[in-house]
Amino acid sequence: MRPLIPAIQAIIGRVAYGSPRSNYRGPIGKLAALPLFLPIALLPFVGGLLMCVVALVVDPYDVRPWGMAPRNAEGVYPQDETPNLIKAFSSEQHEAIMFGGSTSMPFPSRLIADTLNYKRVANLSYSLPTPRDTGPVLRQLVRTPGLRRLLIDVDHSQMRNDGATFVTGRTALSVLNARWFDMPDFKTPTVQASIHRIIDGTYDSPEWRSLRSNSADTQSLIDKPDLLMTLDDAVSRPAPDIFTAPRTLPPCDSFTFIRDVLLPVGREAQVQGVTVDIFFPPMPYQTYWNWQKNDVFFGSWGNGARYLQLVHFHQCIFRAVVVAKLSAVRVNATDLDTAIASHLENYRDSVHLIRSDAMARLLRDIDSGRFRLTIDNVDRYPGEMAARVRSVAGWRAPGQG
Numbered sequence: 192m193r194p195l196i197p198a199i200q201a202i203i204g205r206v207a208y209g210s211p212r213s214n215y216r217g218p219i220g221k222l223a224a225l226p227l228f229l230p231i232a233l234l235p236f237v238g239g240l241l242m243c244v245v246a247l248v249v250d251p252y253d254v255r256p257w258g259m260a261p262r263n264a265e266g267v268y269p270q271d272e273t274p275n276l277i278k279a280f281s282s283e284q285h286e287a288i289m290f291g292g293s294t295s296m297p298f299p300s301r302l303i304a305d306t307l308n309y310k311r312v313a314n315l316s317y318s319l320p321t322p323r324d325t326g327p328v329l330r331q332l333v334r335t336p337g338l339r340r341l342l343i344d345v346d347h348s349q350m351r352n353d354g355a356t357f358v359t360g361r362t363a364l365s366v367l368n369a370r371w372f373d374m375p376d377f378k379t380p381t382v383q384a385s386i387h388r389i390i391d392g393t394y395d396s397p398e399w400r401s402l403r404s405n406s407a408d409t410q411s412l413i414d415k416p417d418l419l420m421t422l423d424d425a426v427s428r429p430a431p432d433i434f435t436a437p438r439t440l441p442p443c444d445s446f447t448f449i450r451d452v453l454l455p456v457g458r459e460a461q462v463q464g465v466t467v468d469i470f471f472p473p474m475p476y477q478t479y480w481n482w483q484k485n486d487v488f489f490g491s492w493g494n495g496a497r498y499l500q501l502v503h504f505h506q507c508i509f510r511a512v513v514v515a516k517l518s519a520v521r522v523n524a525t526d527l528d529t530a531i532a533s534h535l536e537n538y539r540d541s542v543h544l545i546r547s548d549a550m551a552r553l554l555r556d557i558d559s560g561r562f563r564l565t566i567d568n569v570d571r572y573p574g575e576m577a578a579r580v581r582s583v584a585g586w587r588a589p590g591q592g
Contacts, residue, residue, distance in 0.1 A: 242382045249389060251275075251376050253282050254371065255371040259388060262388065265301060266301065267296065267314050270296065273317045274359045274366070276315070277363050277367060281331050281332050282336075284335075284337040286337060286339050287309045287311075287312045288338060288342070289342040290314075290315050290325075291342075292317070292349075293319070293542070294346050294542060295344035297545060302551060317360075318359055319357040319360065320349070320360055322352075324359075324361070324363050326456070329452060333456055340466050341468070344470060346471075347501055349448045350500075350504050380398070410539070412538040412539065412545075415540070421485070425480040426584065426586050427587060429484065433484075433580075435495045436496065437495030438493075438495060440500065443506075443507035449511045453511055457517035457519060467517075468521050468523060469522045469523065470525045471505055471526040472526065473525055473544075473553065475532055475535055475541060476583045477535075477541070479497065481541060482497050499573060502576050510569070524564050527575055531544070
């Protein structure tokens with residue numbers, strides 16, 4: 192047995208410091224025979240281990256009972272990172288938070304803070320939220336320390352009743368439901384931003400800062416001929432049912448958003464003393480013609496005018512607030528603001544605002560209650576919206592008529 196010990200030691204030594212297979216030939220054989228071959232081969236493992244250690248020490252998504260306190264940067268994070276940060280942001284002090292879909296993603300948090308006179312504001316919007324992920328997200332956000340106001344942008348994806356979620360919503364849910372041993376933060380950009388958190392104090396990276404600085408007041412819709420021609424075609428050769436009233440409309444209590452999002456979040460807001468401002472994103476009125484003629488990534492439209500189905504959903508939200516006596520919740524039909532929606536230069540495309548002055552006006556609309564729905568005006572809302580959609584009949588793209 193004793194003679195075996197030196198032999199075993201020799202094998203271990205060769206494995207650790209060079210290949211025991213000295214009869215290898217060629218470049219691969221020579222590489223394998225180099226001293227310290229195994230430690231070098233283990234470098235990827237060591238690198239991955241170090242990434243895990245950084246993530247566990249910093250805990251940037253606040254999913255563990257230890258780690259550094261969340262300290263997130265001011266400004267909108269990239270879309271693939273924002274859903275990961277819902278829990279971390281709700282652990283920090285904020286006076287106001289905006290949440291919604293892609294129509295509210297462009298709003299810089301500093302613009303929100305300056306316009307509404309708050310110091311600490313976060314915009315945590317991500318694309319295509321649906322009721323299934325919006326409910327847990329908002330119930331988390333409404334408990335944010337120091338929160339005074341929650342701004343909720345409701346776009347057409349919230350009409351879904353099929354329980355679907357998209358990748359952004361699934362990401363948010365995975366972090367909210369993560370256990371301490373889960374590793375949603377095991378990604379190179381996350382580790383880089385975590386190292387920045389250790390060194391400079393905030394969870395951020397140079398790449399993300401560059402994205403934030405180039406996100407507003409860029410090329411507008413009026414400089415995009417292809418998009419203009421799509422809208423031109425939808426208005427000049429409209430779908431025949433653009434103004435056809437839907438034969439049936441779903442009952443208000445059938446909307447998942449109302450049952451699983453609005454009511455529980457509204458009740459929690461009252462308990463927490465948080466004012467909730469729901470608002471409907473203003474879009475170019477030509478867009479509704481386009482939605483009628485061309486398929487929209489949605490799938491829940493019925494027969495008849497789609498914009499009227501959307502307005503019905505908005506009315507249901509208001510009526511649910513009244514019936515449930517949610518005094519903390521206000522509903523703003525800001526899609527009626529022609530000063531925003533009638534000017535295509537305000538938009539990056541047919542849906543998303545790009546000009547900061549238009550975003551600031553929308554925030555002032557909400558703050559002043561200029562388009563707030565009430566018992567007295569809610570029944571006039573469909574007619575007012577119809578008038579605005581009809582107002583662009585005969586519109587042609589520049590140079591087309």
